[in-house]
Amino acid sequence: xxxxxxxxxxxxxxxxxxxxxxxxxxxxxxxxxxxxxxxxxxxxxxxxxxxxxxxxxxxxxxxxxxxxxxxxxxxxxxxxxxxxxxxxxxxxxxxxxxxxxxxxxxxxxxxxxxxxxxxxxxxxxxxxxxxxxxxxxxxxxxxxxxxxxxxxxxxxxxxxxxxxxxxxxxxxxxxxxxxxxxxxxxxxxxxxxxxxxxxxxxxxxxxxxxxxxxxxxxxxxxxxxxxxxxxxxxxxxxxxxxxxxxxxxxxxxxxxxxxxxxxxxxxxxxxxxxxxxxxxxxxxxxxxxxxxxxxxxxxxxxxxxxxxxxxxxxxxxxxxxxxxxxxxxxxxxxxxxxxxxxxxxxxxxxxxxxxxxxxxxxxxxxxxxxxxxxxxxxxxxxxxxxxxxxxxxx
Numbered sequence: 001x002x003x004x005x006x007x008x009x010x011x012x013x014x015x016x017x018x019x020x021x022x023x024x025x026x027x028x029x030x031x032x033x034x035x036x037x038x039x040x041x042x043x044x045x046x047x048x049x050x051x052x053x054x055x056x057x058x059x060x061x062x063x064x065x066x067x068x069x070x071x072x073x074x075x076x077x078x079x080x081x082x083x084x085x086x087x088x089x090x091x092x093x094x095x096x097x098x099x100x101x102x103x104x105x106x107x108x109x110x111x112x113x114x115x116x117x118x119x120x121x122x123x124x125x126x127x128x129x130x131x132x133x134x135x136x137x138x139x140x141x142x143x144x145x146x147x148x149x150x151x152x153x154x155x156x157x158x159x160x161x162x163x164x165x166x167x168x169x170x171x172x173x174x175x176x177x178x179x180x181x182x183x184x185x186x187x188x189x190x191x192x193x194x195x196x197x198x199x200x201x202x203x204x205x206x207x208x209x210x211x212x213x214x215x216x217x218x219x220x221x222x223x224x225x226x227x228x229x230x231x232x233x234x235x236x237x238x239x240x241x242x243x244x245x246x247x248x249x250x251x252x253x254x255x256x257x258x259x260x261x262x263x264x265x266x267x268x269x270x271x272x273x274x275x276x277x278x279x280x281x282x283x284x285x286x287x288x289x290x291x292x293x294x295x296x297x298x299x300x301x302x303x304x305x306x307x308x309x310x311x312x313x314x315x316x317x318x319x320x321x322x323x324x325x326x327x328x329x330x331x332x333x334x335x336x337x338x339x340x341x342x343x344x345x346x347x348x349x350x351x352x353x354x355x356x357x358x359x360x361x362x363x364x365x366x367x368x369x370x371x372x373x374x375x376x377x378x379x380x381x382x383x384x385x386x387x388x389x390x391x392x393x394x
Contacts (some may be wrong), residue, residue, distance in 0.1 A: 001096045001097065002094060002095055002096045002100060003025055003097045004085065004097070004098050005027065005029045005030070006075045006098070006100050006101065006102055007035060007285075008036055008058055009039075009285065010285065010362075011099075012299050013029075013036055013061060014304060014362060014363070015140075015306055016065075016309070017061075017062075017304035018304055018311075020062075020067055020340065024067075025311075026067055027067055027069065028069045028071060028093060029068060029069070029115040029116060031059070031071070032069075032072065032073065034058055035056060036055070038056065039296060041054045041355060041356070042156075043121060043160045043163055045127055046121040046127045046131070047163040047164055048167045049376060050267065052122075052182075052372060052375035052378070053376045054127075055124060056372060058070050059192050060368070071091075072088060075088075075258060076088055076253075078281075080281060083095050083100070083356040087206065087224075095280070097282070097310050098117040098280060098282065099303075100253075100277075100282065101283060101287065101303065102253055103251060103287070104249060104287075104294065106120060106122055106244070106341070106345070108244065111172055111224060112224040113146060114222075114225050118151070118225055119242065119243045122242050133187075133240075134171060135171070137241065138172065138174070141301070145182070145184060145240050146183060146239075147179065147183050147185060147237060148168070148182060148184045148189070148239065148241045149230055149237060150243045151186075151230075151244050151246050152186070152244065152247070153194065153218075154184055154194065154195070154196070155325070156193060157246065158186070158205060159185055159327060159328055161214045162208070162212055163330065164177075165184055165212060185214070185290060185300075186221050187232055188216065188219075188220065188276070189221055190218065190350075191223070193205050193209065198342060198386065200205070204343075204344040205335050205340075205344070208329045208335075210338060212329070220232050226368055230242050236368075238261055249267060250268050250269075250284075250286070255267060258296065261277050266289075268293065271283050271288050271290065271318075274309050275290075275302060275306050275309075275318050282309075284299065284305075285303070286299065290318070290320050291322075297321075297325055298323065299319055300362055301323075305318060321341070323338075326351055326352040327352075328349060329344070332349045332351040334348035334351065335348055336351050354360050357370070357373045362371050
């Protein structure tokens with residue numbers, strides 16, 4: 001049986017690992033990146049921690065899984081009638097079963113200037129670009145920006161804002177900057193931070209951000225960005241460092257192949273009780289129109305579910321599971337929420353650390369997972385000591 005999986009994120013990788021246990025299954029994993037990206041750790045890598053916590057080679061993950069072939073390519077078209085997909089390289093892949101787990105992409109909602117000037121932390125290239133920019137900012141004789149602006153008060157925005165202050169203090173010390181205190185601000189259109197969590201959890205986090213010195217602007221509409229300012233509700237805020245953490249959309253592959261799918265209003269794929277979009281085509285994780293899609297735990301759950309269904313080990317109907325949510329807010333503090341249980345503090349931070357280890361263990365053998373998990377504690381001193389590009393080129 002030829003099983004083709006498109007996407008090297010949580011859902012695609014977990015499905016491939018589960019399916020690979022059936023030795024006579026031939027699995028082709030197609031992805032446009034050679035690494036698995038551990039999204040929950042990206043904010044840490046963006047603020048000076050090791051890149052090892054965020055990217056793991058797919059070759060390392062599938063070492064010893066001889067029935068899994070990894071193909072680095074980008075999928076372009078799907079033809080359900082002939083059971084084939086084509087890729088950017090021009091290759092055609094046939095399948096008996098197909099799992100689509102392409103993940104989501106960043107969207108700026110058409111806001112002028114963001115695509116040209118805003119920074120992001122959702123990929124290796126985005127994080128490298130942001131770090132290089134910060135080095136160049138702090139190496140300037142007249143000092144760095146006074147205002148560092150983060151758009152979006154969801155988990156990523158909150159995690160980044162609460163960790164960024166410590167990182168900027170390291171850069172100030174490294175480049176001997178003595179200018180007035182830097183301001184880190186979160187700009188959010190909703191009336192509260194973490195709007196998808198409960199009001200109680202939101203209040204806990206708002207108080208913690210205030211304690212850390214993070215300024216929060218709520219009910220504010222981002223209207224445009226220029227080379228030196230962000231226009232917020234009609235007023236410009238001068239800054240060269242605007243970081244976009246808000247807004248994702250379904251992978252454009254689905255809109256480009258809309259004739260092959262039934263799409264919901266938000267562009268996600270409508271699936272049946274077994275996460276299928278038509279015969280032998282499964283759509284999981286961020287791409288499926290299901291409750292709590294967009295979360296790593298949901299993608300893992302989906303990957304296991306469809307693998308068991310394909311292998312004939314389970315015929316039960318899909319049931320979405322509400323996952324617990326843990327959001328770090330600075331060192332040794334996190335907010336935890338699951339149904340009616342919620343609290344913030346050091347215990348929440350310990351739970352998040354344990355959850356990260358479980359997350360790595362879902363992808364890697366125990367020993368390797370432990371090594372990657374420990375990498376979260378490593379600071380990449382390169383970003384504190386290396387000469388910025390502008391000096392090196394002088």
